[in-house]
Amino acid sequence: MVEWVGLVNDPLAVVGPFATIIGGAEVVKMWASIVLKKVGYRVLLAGLAPIRLGGFITGVQGLSDVEVYSLFKWFPQVFILYQMQLSNIVVEKAVKHRRPDLVFIDNEGSKGIDELKRVIGFKLVKYIHFPHSIYVATENCSSFKSRKIESYCRDAVSYSRKYFSTVFWNAYWAIYLKLLEASIPEDPFLHTDLVITNSEYTGDILRELYGVEPLVLHPPVYIEDLLSCGRKGFDERENSVVMVGRVSSEKRHDDVIRAIALLEERPTLKIIGALTRGNINYLTHLRRLAVKHRVRLELYLNASRETLIENLCSSKIFVHATVGEHFGIAVVEAMAAGIPVIVNRNSGSYRDVLVNGYYGLGYSSIRELSELLKSLIHDKVLWSKYHDLSLSRSIEYDSRVFEKALADKIRGLLDAG
Numbered sequence: 469m470v471e472w473v474g475l476v477n478d479p480l481a482v483v484g485p486f487a488t489i490i491g492g493a494e495v496v497k498m499w500a501s502i503v504l505k506k507v508g509y510r511v512l513l514a515g516l517a518p519i520r521l522g523g524f525i526t527g528v529q530g531l532s533d534v535e536v537y538s539l540f541k542w543f544p545q546v547f548i549l550y551q552m553q554l555s556n557i558v559v560e561k562a563v564k565h566r567r568p569d570l571v572f573i574d575n576e577g578s579k580g581i582d583e584l585k586r587v588i589g590f591k592l593v594k595y596i597h598f599p600h601s602i603y604v605a606t607e608n609c610s611s612f613k614s615r616k617i618e619s620y621c622r623d624a625v626s627y628s629r630k631y632f633s634t635v636f637w638n639a640y641w642a643i644y645l646k647l648l649e650a651s652i653p654e655d656p657f658l659h660t661d662l663v664i665t666n667s668e669y670t671g672d673i674l675r676e677l678y679g680v681e682p683l684v685l686h687p688p689v690y691i692e693d694l695l696s697c698g699r700k701g702f703d704e705r706e707n708s709v710v711m712v713g714r715v716s717s718e719k720r721h722d723d724v725i726r727a728i729a730l731l732e733e734r735p736t737l738k739i740i741g742a743l744t745r746g747n748i749n750y751l752t753h754l755r756r757l758a759v760k761h762r763v764r765l766e767l768y769l770n771a772s773r774e775t776l777i778e779n780l781c782s783s784k785i786f787v788h789a790t791v792g793e794h795f796g797i798a799v800v801e802a803m804a805a806g807i808p809v810i811v812n813r814n815s816g817s818y819r820d821v822l823v824n825g826y827y828g829l830g831y832s833s834i835r836e837l838s839e840l841l842k843s844l845i846h847d848k849v850l851w852s853k854y855h856d857l858s859l860s861r862s863i864e865y866d867s868r869v870f871e872k873a874l875a876d877k878i879r880g881l882l883d884a885g
Contacts, residue, residue, distance in 0.1 A: 479508070479510070479570065480512060481509040481510070481512070481568055481571070481572060482537075482571045483504065483512070483513055483572045484555060484562070484573060485515055485575070487555065488548070489742065489744065491742075492597065492795065492797045496574055496666070496687050497513075499688045501572075503871050503874045504878065506871075507878050509570065511535070512535040512537055514537045514561075515551075517540050517542050519538070537565075538558065545744045550644060550647065552575060553578075559571065559581060563581070563584050564584065567588055567590075568590050569591065570591040570592075570878075574594070574597060576596070576657075579653050582658070591661045591662075591882075592662075593660070593881075594660050595665070597795070599670070600652065601652050601677070603628065603644075603648060605621055606624055609621035609622050620672070627718050628641070633717065661881055664877075665682040669795075669815070669816030669820060670795075685874060688871070689800040689804070689866070689867065691862055691863070694777060694805045695859075695862075695863075697777065697781035698781065698862075700781055700782075701855070702784070702851050702852060703848075705782055705784045706782050706783060706784065708736040708737070708738055708782070708783045708785075709738070709783065710737075710738040710739075710783040711738070712786070712801065713788070714741045714744075715743045715750065715769065716747045720789035720790060721754050722753065724787050725737060725754065725757050725758050726834050727837040728761070729761035731838060731841060731842055737766070738768065739754070739766070740776055740779055742770055776801075780805035784844065784845065785807060787811070787841075788802075788811040788812070788817055789812055790815060791812050791814045792815060794815075796815065796821060799817045799821050801862075802858070803828070803862035804858075804862035806858055808844055808857075809827075809828040809858060810828065810829045810830070810841070811829075812830070812832070813825075821865075826857070827854075827857045827858065827861040828854060828857070
């Protein structure tokens with residue numbers, strides 16, 4: 469049980485930058501806001517457009533009295549990458565206007581934020597999901613002297629494959645890289661009081677690129693509403709494969725369709741995730757591919773939490789196909805629902821969550837994925853082994869673990885002056 473002790477004079481913390489699409493990054497910032505409030509801070513949330521607090525994330529409570537600072541009433545979701553950089557300007561404006569005691573951001577920040585830190589003297593915490601600065605080098609990954617960084621760079625290229633698919637997305641990506649180069653400090657962590665990262669996978673990149681030693685603090689995952697149905701066994705579940713995550717090409721749903729197509733007995737593929745206008749063409753591609761390969765496809769777009777739980781707890785296998793995934797909150801949710809998980813080996817999910825294949829299965833090719841699917845569908849003993857491992861692993865990511873670790877570090881910053 470975490471014991472929360474308030475601070476004197478109610479200091480202010482600015483948390484951001486918030487995007488208009490709810491994802492893993494927003495989960496972390498909202499939980500960080502909860503921790504800061506419990507430690508004793510007043511919290512101000514900064515983003516380009518207003519943040520929807522009502523029912524924002526399951527399990528997050530106690531944010532009804534936070535302030536919200538934004539520049540626009542609305543911002544187009546198709547420009548999500550631009551939001552990541554432009555929203556730092558909102559953080560800068562909030563800092564200038566309110567002169568906070570602490571700033572919590574989840575990217576490398578900007579030259580402006582670092583300069584304000586020098587002038588005002590607030591504590592600066594940066595939580596890094598993945599260093600965007602590596603994207604600047606994706607046009608020539610072989611330029612890195614470190615083979616490890618070259619490998620991570622190639623993962624980043626794969627993760628960003630949508631942006632090389634059309635003339636529009638190529639131009640979109642080129643502008644994003646220009647914004648990135650103009651805004652990120654040469655050494656993003658020179659003036660940072662606490663550097664946190666979401667996984668050892670990302671931590672390795674920061675160590676290699678900047679020589680910084682980050683605190684590895686896995687994202688909080690709300691699993692209490694999944695554990696109750698997670699005990700359902702092999703015979704109680706449908707012969708289906710489920711994927712969870714935004715409907716976007718870097719999630720590689722098409723690879724899973726092709727893997728299922730190689731099987732004689734083809735399970736249903738269920739896709740649960742957010743869909744934006746910018747990814748409608750990709751959705752059309754998935755539908756056509758499923759028809760072509762005679763794979764039954766069920767889509768649950770922008771679905772409720774109840775729909776997510778129902779499908780996780782009734783499916784037999786979970787697949788996370790993203791190359792270069794930094795962590796993978798959906799993987800932990802699936803494990804809490806008692807599903808054996810299969811992930812791409814080139815990911816933080818494989819290294820951190822599955823501990824290099826101990827708690828779940830990894831693959832490197834579509835054929836290997838197909839063989840693993842076949843094994844789990846037909847081998848009840850194998851399925852039961854990874855079912856049990858999934859359940860045991862998932863509880864290690866309970867949100868209370870994140871709360872206590874972050875609160876201890878924040879108090880440490882305060883004690884250090």
